[in-house]
Amino acid sequence: SQTIHQWPATLVQPVGSPLSLECTVEGTSNPNLYWYRQAAGRGLQLLFYSVGIGQISSEVPQNLSASRPQDRQFILSSKKLLLSDSGFYLCAWKTGGLNTEAFFGQGTRLTVV
Amino acid sequence: EDQVTQSPEALRLQEGESSSLNCSYTVSGLRGLFWYRQDPGKGPEFLFTLYSAGEEKEKERLKATLTKKESFLHITAPKPEDSATYLCAVQVSGYALNFGKGTSLLVTP
Numbered sequence: 001s002q003t004i005h006q007w008p009a010t011l012v013q014p015v016g017s018p019l020s021l022e023c024t025v026e027g028t029s030n031p032n033l034y035w036y037r038q039a040a041g042r043g044l045q046l047l048f049y050s051v052g053i054g055q056i057s058s059e060v061p062q063n064l065s066a067s068r069p070q071d072r073q074f075i076l077s078s079k080k081l082l083l084s085d086s087g088f089y090l091c092a093w094k095t096g097g098l099n100t101e102a103f104f105g106q107g108t109r110l111t112v113v
Numbered sequence: 114e115d116q117v118t119q120s121p122e123a124l125r126l127q128e129g130e131s132s133s134l135n136c137s138y139t140v141s142g143l144r145g146l147f148w149y150r151q152d153p154g155k156g157p158e159f160l161f162t163l164y165s166a167g168e169e170k171e172k173e174r175l176k177a178t179l180t181k182k183e184s185f186l187h188i189t190a191p192k193p194e195d196s197a198t199y200l201c202a203v204q205v206s207g208y209a210l211n212f213g214k215g216t217s218l219l220v221t222p
Contacts, residue, residue: 032208042215044200044212051208090156099144099204
């Protein structure tokens with residue numbers, strides 16, 4: 001069966017520090033991978049998605065970047081965090097090419113102080 | 114612009130009191146409507162996928178239905194463990210799901 005791992009679960013970082021969140025998927029190959037952010041009172045906001053190694057699409061221009069160095073690995077990064085980067089970050093995967101459901105990781109609560 | 118609106122924002126029910134959550138959408142070319150359950154501090158958990166008007170899916174006390182403009186999540190005789198935020202999402206084109214803001218459900222004993 002497929003599983004998705006996301007870490008860390010919680011993170012407190014000072015303003016201006018770098019960020020690296022990692023997500024890996026097991027039990028499937030060539031998945032579509034996604035990073036969402038969820039802020040209080042708002043829906044899930046799509047940040048990035050990837051349909052293959054090295055292929056990254058950005059939905060919202062901001063202080064973040066994403067990379068996919070391996071088929072089942074998706075990384076969310078920032079060089080210098082802003083206060084506004086605080087939120088709940090979720091990684092998800094779905095079968096590539098089909099109108100199927102997405103499966104989510106357990107999320108990372110990021111607080112920028 | 115594609116829109117997904119969920120109502121109510123919050124719902125409080127007594128245990129056993131059935132009700133429905135609504136997800137209305139204004140999209141062109143719907144390719145799927147998805148329901149998720151999210152517990153506090155956790156990632157969303159997939160519940161149902163609906164693809165065409167008239168389709169229904171059931172799981173325990175939950176039943177999801179779909180029309181051309183909206184979807185309902187019916188909760189029959191809810192229990193306290195059904196308390197969660199329920200999210201609706203649609204896929205129109207491309208590769209990602211567009212989510213509504215969710216309905217926060219509280220079921221009291």
